[in-house]
Amino acid sequence: MTRHDALTDELAQHTIDDKPHWFRLDRRDFLKFFGGGLLVCLADLPAWAQESGRNFGGHELPKDIAAWLSIAADGRVTVFTGKVEVGQNIRTSLAQSVAEELRVPFDTITMLMGDTDLTPWDMGTFGSRTTPTMGPQLRTMAAAARQMLVEMAATRWNADPATLTAADAEVTDTHQGQSLTYGELTRGEKLMKTVSTNVALTPASAWKIAGTAIPKVNGRDFVTGKHKYPSDIVRPGMMFGKVLRPDGFNATLVSLDTGEADKIPGASVVHDGNFIAVAAADLSTAERALSALHATWNVPPQPSNQDLFVSFKQTSKTQQEGDGPEHVSGSVPQAMASAAIKLHRQYTVQYIAHAPLEPRAAVAEWVNGKLTVWTGTQRPFGVRDELMAAFHLPAEQVRVIQPDMGSGYGGKHTGDAAIEAARLAKATGKPVKIVWTREEEFTWAYFRPAGLIEIGSGANRDGTLVAWEHYNYNSGPAAIATPYNVANQLSQFHPASSPLRQGSYRALAATANNFARESHMDEMAHAVKMDPMEFRMKNLTDPRLRAVLQAAAEKFNWGQAKPTPQRGFGIAGGADKGGYVATCVEVEINPTDKKIGIRRVVQAWESGAIVNPDGLRNQVAGALVQGIGGAMFESIQFANGRILNPHFAQYRVPRFSDTPRIEIVLIDRKDLPSAGAGESGIIGLAPAVGNAIFAATGVRLRNLPMTPASGASGETASVFHA
Amino acid sequence: MSDFILKVNGARLHVSAPAEKSLLFVLRDRLNLTGTKYGCGEGQCAACTVLLDGKPARSCLTPVSAAAKANITTIEGLEQNGHLSPVQQAFLDEGAFQCGYCTSGMVLCATALLRATSHPTEDQIVTYMDGNICRCGTYPRIVAAVQRASQSPQKAGGQ
Ligand code: FES
Ligand code: FES
Numbered sequence: 002m003t004r005h006d007a008l009t010d011e012l013a014q015h016t017i018d019d020k021p022h023w024f025r026l027d028r029r030d031f032l033k034f035f036g037g038g039l040l041v042c043l044a045d046l047p048a049w050a051q052e053s054g055r056n057f058g059g060h061e062l063p064k065d066i067a068a069w070l071s072i073a074a075d076g077r078v079t080v081f082t083g084k085v086e087v088g089q090n091i092r093t094s095l096a097q098s099v100a101e102e103l104r105v106p107f108d109t110i111t112m113l114m115g116d117t118d119l120t121p122w123d124m125g126t127f128g129s130r131t132t133p134t135m136g137p138q139l140r141t142m143a144a145a146a147r148q149m150l151v152e153m154a155a156t157r158w159n160a161d162p163a164t165l166t167a168a169d170a171e172v173t174d175t176h177q178g179q180s181l182t183y184g185e186l187t188r189g190e191k192l193m194k195t196v197s198t199n200v201a202l203t204p205a206s207a208w209k210i211a212g213t214a215i216p217k218v219n220g221r222d223f224v225t226g227k228h229k230y231p232s233d234i235v236r237p238g239m240m241f242g243k244v245l246r247p248d249g250f251n252a253t254l255v256s257l258d259t260g261e262a263d264k265i266p267g268a269s270v271v272h273d274g275n276f277i278a279v280a281a282a283d284l285s286t287a288e289r290a291l292s293a294l295h296a297t298w299n300v301p302p303q304p305s306n307q308d309l310f311v312s313f314k315q316t317s318k319t320q321q322e323g324d325g326p327e328h329v330s331g332s333v334p335q336a337m338a339s340a341a342i343k344l345h346r347q348y349t350v351q352y353i354a355h356a357p358l359e360p361r362a363a364v365a366e367w368v369n370g371k372l373t374v375w376t377g378t379q380r381p382f383g384v385r386d387e388l389m390a391a392f393h394l395p396a397e398q399v400r401v402i403q404p405d406m407g408s409g410y411g412g413k414h415t416g417d418a419a420i421e422a423a424r425l426a427k428a429t430g431k432p433v434k435i436v437w438t439r440e441e442e443f444t445w446a447y448f449r450p451a452g453l454i455e456i457g458s459g460a461n462r463d464g465t466l467v468a469w470e471h472y473n474y475n476s477g478p479a480a481i482a483t484p485y486n487v488a489n490q491l492s493q494f495h496p497a498s499s500p501l502r503q504g505s506y507r508a509l510a511a512t513a514n515n516f517a518r519e520s521h522m523d524e525m526a527h528a529v530k531m532d533p534m535e536f537r538m539k540n541l542t543d544p545r546l547r548a549v550l551q552a553a554a555e556k557f558n559w560g561q562a563k564p565t566p567q568r569g570f571g572i573a574g575g576a577d578k579g580g581y582v583a584t585c586v587e588v589e590i591n592p593t594d595k596k597i598g599i600r601r602v603v604q605a606w607e608s609g610a611i612v613n614p615d616g617l618r619n620q621v622a623g624a625l626v627q628g629i630g631g632a633m634f635e636s637i638q639f640a641n642g643r644i645l646n647p648h649f650a651q652y653r654v655p656r657f658s659d660t661p662r663i664e665i666v667l668i669d670r671k672d673l674p675s676a677g678a679g680e681s682g683i684i685g686l687a688p689a690v691g692n693a694i695f696a697a698t699g700v701r702l703r704n705l706p707m708t709p710a711s712g713a714s715g716e717t718a719s720v721f722h723a
Numbered sequence: 724m725s726d727f728i729l730k731v732n733g734a735r736l737h738v739s740a741p742a743e744k745s746l747l748f749v750l751r752d753r754l755n756l757t758g759t760k761y762g763c764g765e766g767q768c769a770a771c772t773v774l775l776d777g778k779p780a781r782s783c784l785t786p787v788s789a790a791a792k793a794n795i796t797t798i799e800g801l802e803q804n805g806h807l808s809p810v811q812q813a814f815l816d817e818g819a820f821q822c823g824y825c826t827s828g829m830v831l832c833a834t835a836l837l838r839a840t841s842h843p844t845e846d847q848i849v850t851y852m853d854g855n856i857c858r859c860g861t862y863p864r865i866v867a868a869v870q871r872a873s874q875s876p877q878k879a880g881g882q
Contacts, residue, residue: 088820088821088822088823089821090821216815216818220818220820221807221815223820223823223826224798224807224811224812224820224823224826224827224830225801225802225807225811226759226797226798226799226827227758227799229757230757230760230824232757232760232761233751233757235755235757284748284752285740285748357822357824358760358762358768358770358822358824358857358858359760359762359822360762405822406822406824407822407824408821408822408824408859410858438764439762439763439764439767439768615818616818619821619864620821622860622861622863622864623861624860626860626861626863627858629860648767649765649767649768650765650767654856655860655862656853656856656862657848657849657852657853657855657862657865657866658850658853660862660863
């Protein structure tokens, strides 16, 4: 077998058909196996990438190579990146950017993503970093590759490269009337080039492929059921695993009787420390063995929702020495003392679950001491680190492959299922699949942090804000600083101890902080007797936030209709991670039962130059719809180390009937770099709804979800109980 | 273990499985028809929807023994001679998915709806499909896709 064939086989792993075996290969080997054509690596990262690397969990972006791209002899282009596709459409939008700079048709590009053996190290797909960092990296690489191809043609023709043009996968010399396709140029060559970053990129105003609404690249596979998600992976001889979960969080095992399970033919029981699990050749046998395990646990008493916000404040810490407040200027106490109008309010958000429709899943396989795991994760390299630590393996002995998955929303950063499957696979000597049940997903994953937020503000009678203080307990510092102009301000995040495992979630704490701030802005607007839109504009100079507020207000006809007890209108804006959003909402209140329905939403969005308007619209609207859940009914209920509502029947998520009429207004700033758009579209809805409810009823709801104070999670908000 | 002959997408397939096991389990793990998805196993999300004699059913709650007499259609069975069904085509044309994990259940529910009601109103679509969760929040586009399919010159419900 030639080396090129071995590479082809490696790449074929990505179609994840059953294969009897594959070849071990680490990343350096991959470069050796490169068969022919042109391989371009991007090195020497520019300043912006290094800056962003510093803040991500101590990981620096690697100094050597960030991404690579190969042009095969047949002209096909393969782009390698450690980013992953989770429904946010980057498999399509990144390919558009490469096609644009390389000057090739879109469909000649294949994106090879999220495979720790084949792609460069990447910290993970989160924080809206893909579009602003990986986008320019890939564009740079493609532009450099194009220049290289032009130079190759110039050498062949003995021409001046400046007189040649590259378009449609060909280099052309118009004077001589000759052209060569990229495939013709690279055929028979075996060129490996490293490029650095000072290459001129095509400005967004001249884009022809980027900036257009190209449909999702493998869309057909999703409507035919052909796409293989992590939970669909099958390996030869694969077994199914089930993990025995403790009776509650922080439980200790008192006793375990495996006698009955051991007797089930074909079932293997693994007990290693606190890890108790079974594997069998078929899922039903594994399930039977699981229920035949008899364990008793000691679950210590633990807090419940009731004690939550008091305990946040009690356990809160100021930020670490030397960190200081997030944002400070002037003197808040002095300004407060002299302000004509003052407000102090508390806002809360509950823990909520990501509940991706595909639960955590992994298939693990050991071959000659090397572990390969197919799993749904936003951090393939992070999961590789976890597996290396758990099994004491060097990096080259672990490979993590991430098939495009059933989404994550920030919830799939960890490698829990991967480790469980790998542990069982090691014990049984067979590949093992683990798919979490919905109840496991609701219980043993992690949650968006709950939080308590206190805001104090002072304004003059003319509506000028003079003082602003914002304290967030536990939920997080994202978007904590106000975008409004206030001379005296202080914003501070106080970490606290969380009774539940908490972590990343779409937009992180920006949703909570923006809910509190934009609700408070509305309260202050009413206190100074100004229209909420007018009040915002009076205190705002940021042109990008002003522009989205104006765009949303205009499309919504803000201020045209008067609220009634049955109908209210609310507006909110916000900015985070380079995305600017403004949301106008119309709510309807049923006069009999006071139930609230969201009827119409206009959301304006700006995140620089638009790479794919159709994908962007889909993301922005999707974030908005997901935001309805956290705003109106999602809330994890817990007591004594147990989740009380770990099912969709009890934990209500937005459905068709909860979805209002949605209009998205996109502002395309071709003069600004593209920012990520998968997250911040979620931050405008909750405050706009709360503000609309107030406009109609005069009742201010300061707690998310905006459910009846004493009611169970899942009821539609009713202002009777607020 | 019991033996069953299942009629899946027009083919007669032999499986042996415990009679009380779900059709979802049999489709995915015995027949490797993984287009049918697990989302909750509790009848709450409809990711596992298949058609039994043209009617939508939650395969996670359908014991395989109960499906043995029916004509079972899964997402893999909608394409005919390389042509997408009108509903599949409409989902593609509208871009009515993000991660796509809900899509097979959505497409099959919509297919059944259009078979029963060839030109549903928006309210009818919402009511019929309210059991289907799209956690990515693609609902407005899915409604648009169903409406688009209902306009298709080809009979959207198929045979
Ligand atoms: S998996 Fe059957 S309804 Fe959710
Ligand atoms: S597209 Fe992700 S669940 Fe519907």
